Amino acid sequence: MPNKARADLETLYRIFTVPEAPESTLGAIDQAITDDVAGFLQTHIVATERPLEEIEADFASVVIPEEPTYVSEYTEFVQEHLVAQSVHTAAPGFVGHMTSAFPYFMLPLARLLTALNQNLVKVETSKAFTPMERQVLAMLHHLIFRCPDDFYPPWIHNSQAALGAFCSGGTIANITALWVARNRLFAPDGNFRGIAQEGLARALRHTGYEGIAVLVSERGHYSLGKAADLLGIGRDQLVRVPTDDHNRMDLHALREACRRLQDANIRPLALVGIAGTTETGNVDPLEAMADVAQELGCHFHVDAAWGGPTLFSDHYRHLLAGIERADSVTIDAHKQLYVPMGAGMVVFKDPTAVSAIEHHAAYILRHGSKDLGSHTLEGSRPGKALLVHAGLSIIGRKGYELLIDLGIERAKTFAQLIRQHPDFELTSEPELNILTYRYCPAAVQKPLITAQPEEQARINALLDQVCLLVQKHQREAGRTFVSRTRLHASRYNGEITVLRSVLANPLTTDEILATVLREECEIVRQPDIQALLHQI
Numbered sequence: 078m079p080n081k082a083r084a085d086l087e088t089l090y091r092i093f094t095v096p097e098a099p100e101s102t103l104g105a106i107d108q109a110i111t112d113d114v115a116g117f118l119q120t121h122i123v124a125t126e127r128p129l130e131e132i133e134a135d136f137a138s139v140v141i142p143e144e145p146t147y148v149s150e151y152t153e154f155v156q157e158h159l160v161a162q163s164v165h166t167a168a169p170g171f172v173g174h175m176t177s178a179f180p181y182f183m184l185p186l187a188r189l190l191t192a193l194n195q196n197l198v199k200v201e202t203s204k205a206f207t208p209m210e211r212q213v214l215a216m217l218h219h220l221i222f223r224c225p226d227d228f229y230p231p232w233i234h235n236s237q238a239a240l241g242a243f244c245s246g247g248t249i250a251n252i253t254a255l256w257v258a259r260n261r262l263f264a265p266d267g268n269f270r271g272i273a274q275e276g277l278a279r280a281l282r283h284t285g286y287e288g289i290a291v292l293v294s295e296r297g298h299y300s301l302g303k304a305a306d307l308l309g310i311g312r313d314q315l316v317r318v319p320t321d322d323h324n325r326m327d328l329h330a331l332r333e334a335c336r337r338l339q340d341a342n343i344r345p346l347a348l349v350g351i352a353g354t355t356e357t358g359n360v361d362p363l364e365a366m367a368d369v370a371q372e373l374g375c376h377f378h379v380d381a382a383w384g385g386p387t388l389f390s391d392h393y394r395h396l397l398a399g400i401e402r403a404d405s406v407t408i409d410a411h412k413q414l415y416v417p418m419g420a421g422m423v424v425f426k427d428p429t430a431v432s433a434i435e436h437h438a439a440y441i442l443r444h445g446s447k448d449l450g451s452h453t454l455e456g457s458r459p460g461k462a463l464l465v466h467a468g469l470s471i472i473g474r475k476g477y478e479l480l481i482d483l484g485i486e487r488a489k490t491f492a493q494l495i496r497q498h499p500d501f502e503l504t505s506e507p508e509l510n511i512l513t514y515r516y517c518p519a520a521v522q523k524p525l526i527t528a529q530p531e532e533q534a535r536i537n538a539l540l541d542q543v544c545l546l547v548q549k550h551q552r553e554a555g556r557t558f559v560s561r562t563r564l565h566a567s568r569y570n571g572e573i574t575v576l577r578s579v580l581a582n583p584l585t586t587d588e589i590l591a592t593v594l595r596e597e598c599e600i601v602r603q604p605d606i607q608a609l610l611h612q613i
């Protein structure tokens with residue numbers, strides 16, 4: 078607490094009303110992130126090789142502190158144990174995950190929305206923020222579905238409808254989409270009062286199906302597994318359709334899977350197309366999948382959590398052709414809309430679709446109210462839509478186009494660097510701005526291709542371990558960062574471990590990408606990795 082570490086009323090009043098002095102620890106941090114957030118992160122996050130287990134020891138006590146402490150004392154703890162040990166996700170050499178830098182104005186606006194503390198669940202606590210969020214959803218609806226201008230006025234602020242739902246991320250967005258699909262499939266019908274009322278068991282009995290299924294490619298995001306679990310579909314009924322050599326859903330395999338479901342009397346609830354797979358950034362054949370969904374009479378959802386903003390680009394929008402035929406689309410704002418963590422959206426083509434999940438309560442969310450909470454999975458929600466609104470208004474379509482183009486072109490450059498390097502193998506070509514590769518020394522590459530399957534598997538198993546160690550050492554050194562995953566490689570007829578690079582930070586230069594490879598080449602000289610390579 079500010080004055081004295083004592084729990085008395087006067088001190089409590091002060092911490093609610095009087096801010097920290099600028100020269101205090103918290104005041105100084107506040108000033109530093111206001112003046113130069115990039116510089117602050119650069120100097121205060123110290124890359125250490127401290128193991129996680131050691132850091133856990135700083136957070137091991139289960140006793141809630143009895144006595145109050147000084148804010149400055151606590152802030153010193155934050156600085157030393159949290160800030161210093163954080164991950165510098167905004168660093169231009171951090172090219173392994175979907176979290177990167179954001180434009181400077183996001184930070185003061187995020188502080189402003191914290192200060193306003195609006196609760197978007199209901200108009201009574203969010204007045205102007207409610208229409209603003211509805212506008213954001215309408216803008217994305219327009220970006221995806223391109224409905225004529227006169228389509229929007231009756232719907233945009235209509236209490237009976239919603240063009241989408243704002244939420245904390247892609248996971249909740251995907252769950253919401255499948256929730257709507259499920260409730261529409263089992264809508265009230267005669268004596269049956271709908272699944273929302275009667276539950277899945279009765280819904281199946283009413284319709285005579287054995288079960289319901291969701292079809293997605295093998296590259297589908299794990300959030301769909303959570304959705305299948307949560308919505309009573311069951312993970313077994315999340316049908317993972319094999320992909321082709323470009324990590325896109327194989328349409329023959331899709332038809333095959335549909336036949337099997339039909340034979341088992343399982344009703345396809347939804348077909349999910351991916352616009353930008355999390356691991357490889359590929360886009361499913363959305364147009365053809367829309368046709369299949371139409372034939373099946375099932376919901377067509379496009380998970381564009383990552384790739385959705387490609388629609389901003391005149392040059393690359395065509396890669397997502399067919400997305401406009403979706404019933405629902407997920408877009409994560411905290412990915413390629415460059416909003417800080419905790420913002421996602423699902424948009425519905427039919428503005429009345431969300432009525433399938435409408436919920437009311439007596440004290441809020443009353444019938445006919447414009448409360449957003451009647452159509453969202455989450456209850457109390459912050460006004461994060463402001464940050465999306467700000468991005469769209471300040472950066473604009475053309476600004477986002479530039480960011481998207483930059484990322485896709487940088488991925489092409491990186492792919493070229495990898496291809497030209499004798500000791501690396503490009504394991505997936507970038508379609509958007511994600512690629513995978515692995516360390517595979519020149520001397521191994523040729524014999525590996527011609528080796529017998531058993532020998533191939535043996536070598537690949539060793540290369541998998543090399544890949545794992547390279548990624549681990551690189552992460553621990555903390556200068557640059559790539560992630561890793563396992564992918565099926567048709568060339569070797571099996572799964573291999575690969576490094577994964579996501580190129581969305583506009584501050585990442587070609588020079589930094591060259592450094593990433595150089596660092597990896599240095600890492601493989603370490604004895605543990607050399608020992609593995611010698612076994613090949």
Ligand SMILES: *Cc1c(COP(=O)(O)O)cnc(C)c1O
Pocket residue numbers: 175245246247248249251298300351353354355380381382383409421
């Ligand atoms: C990131 C991602 C998600 C999940 O989003 P969260 O914001 O992490 O919940 C879903 N689908 C795809 C394709 C993604 O890339």
